[in-house]
Amino acid sequence: MSQASHIVAKSPRAFWTIKRRDQVAGTLFIAPQLIGIIVFVLIPLGLVFWYSLHEWNVLANSFKFVGSANYKMLLADPALPEVLTATGIFSAGLVIFNMSLALLIAVLLNQKLWGIVVFRTLFFSPVVVSLVAWTIVWSFLLQNNGGINAVLQTMGIEGPNWLRNPGTAMFSIIVVQVFKNVGLNMILFLAALQGVPKELYEAARVDGASAFKQFRRITLPLISPTILLTSIITIVGSLQVFAQIAVLTQGGPGMSTTVLVYYLYQQAFQFHFFGYGATLSIMLFIIVAVLTFAQWQLRKRIVFYEN
């Protein structure tokens, strides 16, 4: 018996066990995605790190290993505090404004009223509009002699020079971005709101809970996984803002709207410091990774349940 099983074990057919076949099949199924990630994410990431260790002069066609010199330059860069401040203001403003407005619209639109679908579509429609086209239209509206100030003038108000004033330029960019993407978060919140069981509200009403208390004690806890998801998406997205800055302010006035990605673009593609640009990319990658990790850890405190 033992000899027979020994012979069976030695048979070449035994190599393709069900487990191995499943493993190969599974690998083949995910291969297209895996190859995509390797080619378009992991290899470029590795290359960016490699470039960050070099001084790459495109015009002179020189590529010189400089070790940590670019990282030392990063720490000594006098413009970096201004850039990080602008990035922080943009991200904080966008996240707070975008998420609270998205939630407000979602709550208002989470009703069974005639024609409500039209309003949902209207609020979502900017999401599918071309970003650059959207921003160019806003650039005309925000000019000193543009549409917004013309409307304000009819009400006897002299509007500020929105894009040329350090106090209003960043605010304008945040508003343009919020109105562009608020529909996406709104749809996510709307889906989450519609998943909250109606019986809970009925029970709360019977117990005499006010509308605000119902929102605070029932709605918010039950949509907390969506809040976490949208906050991660919005923060990561806010760190990648570029087109709006390039079209509306080119980083000005002064450096007030020069956020990290725009600064990175300037260093690499306008000033031809590809090595330093790569170093800034690594910093951006670390910031995004840390923020995402921190938010993920926070879920234990702010998310009340997970599917």
Add this chain to the structure above:
Amino acid sequence: MKNISKKLMAMGVACTMLSGGIVSSAMAEELRMTIWSANEGHLALFNGIADGFVASHPDVTVKFDSLPFSNYTTTVTTQIAGGNAPDLAWILETTAADFVNSGALYPLNDALNAAEGYELSDVSKPPLGLWSKDDAILAMPFSTSPFAMFVNNDLIKAAGAQSPAELIAAGEWNWENAIKTASAVGATGKGGLIVRDFKYQNWKNLASIWSGWDAAPWSADGKDCAFAEPEMVSAMNFIHDAIFEKNAIPGPGESVDFFAGDAALTITQISRASLLPKENGFDWDLVPLPAGPAGEYSLIGQAAIGVFAAGKNAELAAEFLAYMTNPENSAKLAQFFPSIRGSLLNAKTLGETNALLSEDQLKKVVIEGIANGSVIPGHTGFAQIEQIVRAGLDAVWVPDANVEDALANVCSRIQPLLTR
């Protein structure tokens, strides 16, 4: 079995055709030149010149790659970084120092000397200076376009102001009077003076004004910042006053188009004459820039063609460049791009190709402008300096600005870059 052999044969034929295609495409050489114009007239002219070259080089094709002006240099350098350098490129005067000093450009002396009938001695030497290093010519300027002032006489007449022609006749064509005229039109609700393409970003175009004060952004050797010098402070105060006190120049964030008939005066290069309205136009004029406190002056912009040493066909590309800028083709190019060839710099030749401008306008603005003009400022690492100055000058473009402090701040930020 029969089917399999048929398939194999088909594959064999396909492979043969493919390899044949590869061989023939390897034999045919393509020259690619990046340009920032997509103007049909320009492209027709370039393609016509390229056809003449291809006629004598049947295995060569020439392709002109139009890139948007706003990101032109960035796109070209990105192509170089991606290993896809063009063979030839237009190069802006502001980036000349970067390209010339980097070693990116292929020396042209041999190709120009070898080209039959090129007459290099006919090419003015001063404009070549920007594009040469250690006696090596690294790019050939093909367009030297003076800045001048276009005038909308209809708006000026309606505002009851003196026109530039009247001021020139009275010998009073200076910046004080030009701004008075612009201010009078500004008071009617129309735009006064537009420094075209400035838009409170592209500050180097202000050289068309501050040169009248003998001001410059940096010293002649490029090593010392001159933004805080008295001449520049005085010129910038004058400009600030014209914007915020006299309403003679539309303020930041205001969009006014001279060529749509919405402003009295605009400073731009004469090649923009093509933007004048063909129908329902206005009574326009073209005059030299007004005199400043330091006297009369003129400013020129330059564009050159260079060959990239990293390109696949640098030698052939240099041969094409020599053909493109030979006397015969320079005369053709001159209809859009004023040449630096002495033989083409006369009112008669320019008049044949610039139907919109009178002989007098050509003489005063183009010929004298090119002969006496200084080139718009540029520097090694200009893109970075340009951005830092732009950010610093934003403090000037507010009504209650302290111009002197803002300019001193600009100097403190760019000085390390000028001396590196």
